[in-house]
Each structure stands twice: as structure tokens, then as C-alpha cells.
Amino acid sequence: MSFLVLLALAVAPGLALAAYLHSRDLYEKEPSRKLIKAFLLGSGSVFVAAGIEMILGDSNALVEAFLFVGLTEELCKFFVLMVFFYHEPVFDEPFDGIVYAGFISLGFATLENISYVMGKGLAVAVVRMFLAVPAHAIFGIVMGFFAGGAKFYAKRKTGLLVMALLAPAFLHGLYDFFLMVNVSGLVVFSMILVAAGVMLSLRAIRIRIKESPYRPGGPAGKAVHQDTRPPDAP
Numbered sequence: 001m002s003f004l005v006l007l008a009l010a011v012a013p014g015l016a017l018a019a020y021l022h023s024r025d026l027y028e029k030e031p032s033r034k035l036i037k038a039f040l041l042g043s044g045s046v047f048v049a050a051g052i053e054m055i056l057g058d059s060n061a062l063v064e065a066f067l068f069v070g071l072t073e074e075l076c077k078f079f080v081l082m083v084f085f086y087h088e089p090v091f092d093e094p095f096d097g098i099v100y101a102g103f104i105s106l107g108f109a110t111l112e113n114i115s116y117v118m119g120k121g122l123a124v125a126v127v128r129m130f131l132a133v134p135a136h137a138i139f140g141i142v143m144g145f146f147a148g149g150a151k152f153y154a155k156r157k158t159g160l161l162v163m164a165l166l167a168p169a170f171l172h173g174l175y176d177f178f179l180m181v182n183v184s185g186l187v188v189f190s191m192i193l194v195a196a197g198v199m200l201s202l203r204a205i206r207i208r209i210k211e212s213p214y215r216p217g218g219p220a221g222k223a224v225h226q227d228t229r230p231p232d233a234p
Contacts, residue, residue, distance in 0.1 A: 003118075009125040010117035013133040014110030021102045021137075024205055027214035030090055030099055038100050041084060042107025045076040049108075052076075061180040070173030074139060077104050078165045081147060095208035097148025098141050101164075105140025109133045131194055135175050138197035139168035145204040152211075171197065 018039065022029070049072050056068045085091055085100040113133055117125040143164050150160035171193070178190040209215075 006117055006121070006125060007114065009122070009129070010114040011110055013129045014106040014113065017133065017137045018103055018106045021099055021106075021141075024209065025095060025099050026209060027212045028093060030096060034085070034088070034090060035099070035103050038080075038085060038103035039107035039110075041080045042077060042104035043111040044107075045080055045104070046108055046111045049073045049076045061177060065177035065180050066170070066173030069176050070171075071169045073108070074143065074165060074169040074172055077101065077108055077140065077168075078143060080104050081143065081164075086147065086151065091151065093208075093213055094148035094152050094211045095205075096144075097146070097151065097164075098144035098205060098208055101144030101147060102137060102140040105136045105143070106133070109136030112136075131190065134198065135172070135190075135194050138194065138201050139172050141201040141204055142171060142197075143168045145208060148208055 018035075022035065052072050053068055056072070058064070059068065081097075081101050081104055085104075090096070091100065109132065113125075113128055116128060116132075146160045146164035146167060150157045150164060153160065175190050175193050178186050178193070
């Protein structure tokens with residue numbers, strides 16, 4: 001199969017999911033330059049994560065999945081979110097956490113996907129289109145859900161920021177663990193996790209959209225909420 005076809009198959013899932021997230025930003029869309037920056041920085045964080053994983057070396061499936069891969073990769077994405085976007089004035093509603101973390105995660109997934117697909121071909125491209133790339137989108141949405149809550153529900157900021165890192169790291173580790181363990185049929189649990197994650201992500205998106213101060217009837221222009229507690233997590 002030609003190089004260009006494989007490249008298109010590797011890039012298309014991440015771009016399609018990024019476009020979907022952008023379409024759900026209903027009331028106050030983020031600047032295109034910021035979204036491109038998030039996607040590209042997320043892509044660049046692949047190299048940092050890969051370097052750390054090389055230094056850590058090999059271990060058993062449990063340690064590799066949850067610490068060497070899950071925690072390392074989500075920590076790299078979390079760093080990009082917190083350093084480059086969390087304190088930006090354009091991050092002015094809870095849903096923006098999902099947008100920025102989602103774009104960072106999809107940038108990461110897209111570059112990672114290119115490396116896998118170009119090396120292993122069509123079959124891997126199809127499998128990763130329906131598993132790995134959506135999984136990274138789920139991890140980003142979960143991270144962004146809690147990060148958005150942390151910024152706009154100040155009294156629970158620390159706990160929500162901890163969850164913004166640990167919740168996607170745990171899900172990522174669980175997903176990879178099912179793939180790493182050499183047990184026939186266990187990969188099905190990764191598929192179930194992605195399916196459940198899609199439902200969780202859609203609920204998280206709905207919750208944060210409803211909180212927008214820019215929605216019709218909402219307190220447009222108010223960037224900081226001082227509520228004592230956020231709505232229930234998805």
C-alpha cells in the first residue's frame with residue numbers, strides 16, 4: 001500500500017476526533033491558532049514520553065502499563081496543558097479543559113499512530129483507528145473534564161487537578177495492561193473499556209457544555225465561577 005494512503009489512514013482518526021471536539025465547543029470557540037498549538041505540542045510530547053520510557057526500561061506488564069506508559073504519557077500531556085493553556089485568558093469556561101486536553105491528547109495519538117502505521121501497515125491502521133486513537137481522545141476528555149472543574153470551582157482545585165492527572169493515567173494503564181498481558185481474549189476488555197469510555201466522554205462533554213457562561217441565558221462574560229462544589233463527575 002502506498003505511503004500516502006497509509007499516512008492518510010494514520011492521520012485521519014485524530015483529525016476527525018479533533019474536529020468533533022471543536023464542533024461541540026458551541027458557545028465560545030477557541031482560537032484556531034491555540035488549537036493548532038495544542039495539537040502540535042501534544043505531538044511533540046510523544047518524544048519526551050518515549051525518552052522517559054526508554055530510560056525506565058522493561059518490567060512486568062502491570063508496572064509497564066500503569067507507570068511506564070500510562071502515568072508517563074498522561075503526565076507529559078498534563079504538563080503541556082498546565083504550562084501552555086491552563087492559565088490562558090482564552091481558557092474561560094469549563095468546557096475549554098476538554099477542548100485543550102483533547103487536542104493535546106489527539107496530537108499525541110496522531111504522531112504515535114503515524115509511527116505504528118507506517119511501520120506495520122494497513123491492519124494496524126484499521127485496529128488503531130477504532131481502539132488506540134479513540135482511547136487517547138477519551139483520556140484527554142477525562143483529563144480536561146477535571147482540569148476545567150479545577151479552574152472554575154476553586155474550592156476543590158487541588159483534588160480536581162490530581163484527578164485530572166490520575167484518572168486518565170489509570171484508564172490508560174488499564175487499557176494497555178489488557179493489551180500487554182499475554183492471555184488469549186483479554187484484548188476484548190480493552191475494547192469494552194473504549195466503548196465505556198466513549199459513553200463516559202459524551203456525558204462529560206454534555207455536563208461541561210451545560211455549564212458554559214456563554215450559553216443562552218447564561219451569565220455571559222463571567223470567566224470564574226465561585227461555586228463551592230462542581231456538578232457530579234461523569
